[in-house]
Amino acid sequence: MAEIKKTEESVDKIKLLASLKEEKNLPKLFNVLREQKKRLDLIARALDDINRKKEEQALAEMLAQQREQEELLAQQESIKEQDIKADTQTVSPEKIDERQQAGEATQKQEAVAHTKEQKQAKPLKQKEQPKAKTRQEKPQETKAQIPADKPSLVDAKPSAPVAPVSISSPTKQKSHDKKDKKFEEKKSMNKRTLIRRGFIDDRFDDDDYSPRHRKPKAKKTPKKQITPIKIEKAVITTDNLTVKMLSEKIGVPAQDILKKLMILGVMTTINGVVDFDTMELVADEFGVKLEKKIEKTKEEVLSESVLEEDNPEDLVERPAIVTVMGHVDHGKTSLLDAIRKTNVIEGEAGGITQHIGAYTVNVRDKKITFIDTPGHEAFTAMRARGAKVTDIAIIVVAVDDGVMPQTAEAINHAKAANVPIIIAINKIDKPNTNPQRILEQLTAHEVLCEAWGGDSPAVEISAKTGKNIDKLLDTILDVAELHEFKANPNRKGYGTIIEAKLDKSRGPVANIIVQNGTLRVGDAIVSGVTYGHVRAMQDDKGRNIKEAGPSMPVSVLGFSEVPEAGEHIYVVEDEKLAKQVVSERITKQRTAESAVSNIVTLSDVFNKISEGKMKDLNLIIKADVQGSVEALKESLSKLSNEEVKVNTIHCGVGAVKKTDVMLAEASNAIIIGFNVRADAESKQLAESSGVDIRYYRIIYDAIDDINAAIKGMLTPKFEEIVNGQCEVRNVFKITGAGIVAGCYVTSGKILRNSNVRVLRDNTVVYDSTIGSLKRIKDDVKEVATGYECGVTISGFSDFKVGDVLESYTLEKIE
Structure with a gap:
């Protein structure tokens, strides 16, 4: 291997020198070096x-030979013991020593012969099992690796001094080898076998594997039946109860109560609600007398304290x-500016009021509180929540414009609130003005000066x-x-929230007007579904004050959340009562979110009239021309009778x-x-508030429907369902x-077989x-929102850009 490495290194050096000589091969130098390095790394790993x-392999062969020697010695010792036992039973003690010596000599000869046979048998086994390569490759090397101090059994002769090896070591390892053998046997056995052979005493074992020693099953103790206490009288504190709660009150199982209810014709469940009359009948069947004692809610306690009459x-x-x-x-706003001698209008965008504010002025040592509203919408919104704040309404009419539509609406709102009206004819400083024309126009709206x-x-x-401001x-x-x-300043204060907002530095801020009593710093307050305590108060001039009396506008800090404008604000005994009131109100809102009980629809007019709940039928009439308005108003006013009066409020x-929907909701x-x-926007508001809007194209249909509603004969035949608009x-x-109208569907969908109106x-x-x-x-059955389409209408071709086509269907009401 070393020679191969040297030759490879010399060849690589020659190649390197050749590549250096050629400038063109320089870029390939690094690749060649990397490949050579990889090759050398692979050769070194293989070695x-x-x-x-x-x-x-050498270590494994050495361990195997040692293990074989130990096994052979163990077998010889076991044979020797057996022979000794047999001799002791038949031969006298004198001959025992002689036989032991002869036995030892024969055992040594047999051991030597046995080892020779094993060594001869090894190559045969290795041929049969080719996977065991360690013993087949180099048998001579393994012999050389055996330590010299442990002589091999092959070289041992019968007369040689082998006694120390064969006698001393087996006698010491005798008991140890038996224990190891037993341990291996025990290890291969499972627990059930160990118990059966006596290695483990199962009497002291927690786990029960033997079927002969199973633990006796614990006997089930019979459940004690609790007999219910006989109840003869129960007190009910609510109008309605569930069946489960009723069973707890009268001490009767719910199943028995359900059976009685089924007999009475009431099908319900354990969580079903039953009224007090039904509860009383069921309880009487079980011999229980019910007593109804309705507890006052915290809201009722608060209302009683507010409605408590003042001492004159x-x-x-x-x-x-x-x-x-x-x-x-x-x-x-210019009028209020002139009254208060301040310049409020400069701080407002476009000279139009953008918020609701309340201010106090002194006139002849007396105070007047003014509320500046953005038109009449906020006024109506407050009145719709039952907040009657205003004592006097000033209707401002510009002498050059006269009575405008919003002026007429403001008059109708003031009349609906039943407050006195003062007419302020403004801008008389302009030339060629005629105030008498304003008075004539006001008579058309039933306002007589x-x-x-x-x-x-x-x-x-x-x-x-500033002319005639003092006169006003x-x-x-x-x-x-x-x-x-x-008002009574000595009682707990209550008032109405005019405006509310969230200030970044001060938190929720509510501008209120105290209507009765006195509001002080530190009072616990509640308004709608919010509560708190008064931390600070400021008057309309921005000064900090400690208390506020009746008709005084103040800014209050201390609410937990921003309250709603138009809600009442009450002073309560402590914050605990305020939390309880708010909790009851939230629960009431959740249970009756969709119910609008105080809104009148044309379908239930007769029911309310017959029940005596309704004496006046208020109507708001809107038409395309003034002539239709007058005709409808006159015709509908003639429908009044002894039981009900038809009032056209606007x-x-x-x-x-x-604004029409808001007025209808409030009135x-x-x-x-x-x-x-x-x-x-009006449709959405009417749906959410429950205001009934009826559309007509023939005046007699409107008259017939109102007349039928009053007499109780209104049976709606069809219900109009708007599909969409384009x-x-x-x-x-x-x-x-x-003529085809190219349209874009803005809402819903347009159906081919539906009715359509041009707006x-x-x-x-x-x-x-x-x-x-x-x-x-392509002809289609419908077109959805966001798509264009071509529409033709039967009998109509006078389309104009900007017209709205409303698709609707009429469904028959059974």
């Missing part, structure tokens, strides 16, 4: 493997709370120049003095808007739409097909059926 295998001696005069409403840009014999005072003002304030004080607004021209009104539709993007004239500015232009519906050039 190491060969040496290691030789060492292992404790009542004192309080400032009037005034709300300013009107059309956009008619001067509401004092100058014309009515009860609503009218004041001509100029918010820009005097009028407010006069109206307040006439109505005598009073009329208007145009589509049904969000329990029904919206009548004549040739108009509600926009998407917008006309282009109009095409195609030979053979006529132009949310006003119904035409109502018919779809003639054809195509997608590219």
Whole structure:
């Protein structure tokens, strides 16, 4: 191997020198060196493997020879013992020694012969078993590797001194070899065999493997049957209980209660709810008398404390709370600016109020609280939650614009809230103004001013120049003095939240108006589903105060969460009661989330009238033209009878808007739409709040439905289901097909066999059926949202870009 390595190294050096001479072969030098290194590494590994295998084979052969010698000696000793035992039984003791000596000589000869036979038999076995290569390759080397101090049995002669090897070592290893043999036998046996042969005493073993010594099974103790205590009287604290809770109350198994309920015709389960009357019947069958004692909820305790009548001696005069409403840009904020001598309008975008604020002014040593609202929507939102905050409503009308649609809506909202109205005719500083025209327009909305014999005072003002502002304030004080607004400052305070927000530095902040009592720092408060305690208060000027009396606007810090605007705020005894009230309210909200009990629909008008729950039927009429509005209003007002009165609380021209739905929700009104539709936002709000909107194209259908609802004969025949809407993007004239509207589906889907109405500015232009519906050039049954299509309508061809086609179907109601 060494010569091979030297030759390879010389050859590599020659190749290296040759490659160095040639400049072109220089890049290949590194590759050649890598390959040579790999080759040398492989040769060195192979040599190491060969040496290691030789060492292992030699060691294995040496160990095998030692093991054979030990086994041979053990066999000789066992034969010797057997012979000695046999001689002792038949021969006298004198002859024992002679026989032992003769036996030893024969045993030595036999051992030598046996070892020779074994060595001769080894090559034969190795040929039969080719896998055992260690003993076949070099038998002579293994003999040379045996230590010199241990002589081989082959060289031993009968007369040679072999006695120390054959006699001394077996006698010492006699007991040890037997123990090892027993141990190996025990190791190969399983536990059951060891027990059977007596190696293990199974009486002291935990595991029971023998079928003769199994543990006796523990006897099952019979369960004690608990006899229920006989209950003769039980107290029920709620109107309804589940069957399981009832069984616990009266001490009767639930299965027996279910059987009795089935006999009574009530099919329910163990978790089913039964009312008190049914509970009483079932309990009487089992001899138990039920007593109903409804516990007061924390909400009822709070309501009783709020509704507690004040002692007339404790009542004192309080400032009037005034709300300013009107059309956009008619001067509401400018009027408040002139009153408070501050410049609020400069900080507001576009000169239009962006938030709800409350301010207090002093007039003739008396205070007036003003609420500046963005139109009348917030006013209605607060009233829809039952919060009657406003004492007086000021309707601002610009003398140059006159009564606008939002002005009429503000008047209707104020009348629905049943608050006194003061008319402020603004911008009289402009030339060529005619205030009398405003008074004439107000009479059309059933507002009669004092100058014309009515009860609503009218004041001509100029918010820009400040003309007659003091006269307006005097009028407010006069109206307040006439109505005598009073409150008790010595009781626990409660009020209404005007605005609420989350401040980054201060946390939840609520702007409130205290309506009665006194609110102090440190009081525990609750509002809606939030609670807390007053940590700090600031007035409308930003000054920290310790307490706030009736009709005072303050900013409160200390709520756990941001409360909702329009909710009541109450002072309670402690924070524990506040938490309990909030918990009850949350539970009540979850159980009745989808139920809107106070909303009136046309279907249940007769039921509420017959039950005496309804004396007035409030309507909101919206039509496409003013003539239709007047005709509907006059015709529907004639339907009033002794039991119910039909009130038209608001009329208007145009589509049904969000403000109409809010007014209907606050006033329990029904919206009548004549040739108009509600926009998407209004539809969503009406569905969520439960407001009933009825659409008509024939005036007599509306009159007949309202009359039938009042008399209890309303049986709806069909229910309209809107499938989707598409917008006309282009109009095409195609030979053979006529006028085709190229549309884009904006919501839902358009069905080919459905009805369709053409809406132009949310006003119904035409109502018919779809003639054809195509997608590219193919006739299709439907087109989904986000796709374009071509539509023709039977009997209609006057399409305009921007029209909305609404697909709907009529389903018969059984």
